[in-house]
Amino acid sequence: MTKNAVIFDLDGTLIDTPRAIIETFTQTFLTLGQAAQKAEDIRATIGLPLEKAFSNLLNVPLDDELVIQCIKQYQLLFKEIILPKAKTLLFPGVETGLNVLSDQGLALAIATSKFYTSADLLLKAAGLRDYFSVVVGADQVSCPKPNPESGYLTLKKLGNTSVDNTIMVGDTTHDLQMANSAGMRSIAVTYGIHNLSVLKSSNPTWIADTFADVVNAIAEAFQLKQIEAVIL
Structure with a gap:
């Protein structure tokens, strides 16, 4: 399956x-x-x-x-x-939301423009590393985001999944364009780098103003009613 x-x-x-x-x-x-x-x-x-x-x-x-x-x-x-501040820099609801998603058996991964070592260190310092079975950094691909290569490599490392069953979550058009090129659905978060009008230019599937909105969009996409009950 x-x-x-x-x-x-x-x-x-x-x-x-x-x-x-x-x-x-x-x-x-x-x-x-x-x-x-x-x-x-x-x-x-x-x-x-x-x-x-x-x-x-x-x-x-x-x-x-x-x-x-x-x-x-x-x-x-x-x-x-940056690393000493990591735990205090988590956006509201991130740790709770990741815990809920993980408990539902979803495969969670990171595709970042950071080099792998920096991403790994940051996730560990923030207390999030154990949520992600796969972390793909910019130095692991020949063409980083917005090229779809990072998305394809992440899927390959995850195994037993497909673009149709995968959602990309990001705060910039680089993330959304990668998702579009790879054939994935996407969630644009408005609390990061790019503003709403810029994000809309890359046609995200959903738009989220909070991390709770992210989790709810994922619940809608995968029809996970238990998640909706926890977050709403």
Whole structure:
């Protein structure tokens, strides 16, 4: 029997990391003697792989030595600035909601633009790692989100599921476009990086203003009345 699955983005979907990410980018540029970047410009890159984000901000090629240096410095600062705050950065209802979904036997996974090691460390620091049988990072694919490769790899690792039985949950058009390209239904959360009008441009199947709304949409999709009774 094919199993129902839910794939989640991480930053801005489960964990409220954008401000901490901006702080870490800013400190990275300062440490390496680079010109300061506007907070809104940094925020606009959240959801992209690190090499793409630094390349865009610095206006240099992806394989430029400066991009490589920035990634290394960012990863060091990530452990100092973001990980200690992880538990306090969970969006309301996330842990309760994941517990309910897990109890219903759904296969839960992460597909993120973070590198795998950073995603794994963040999930552990936030106390969420055990909910997810699969975590796919940007460094595990040749073409990260919005390309569908991350979605396909996640499905392959989950096993015994299909695009028809899988829902992608994310806060950016990168997540929604990945889902669309892979043939998955999607839930756009409005409390993350991209606003409602931007999210609507990628035609999500559902729109959720809270994590409880996310769980209710999943309950509707998979006809899980027990979940509705718990959340509503």
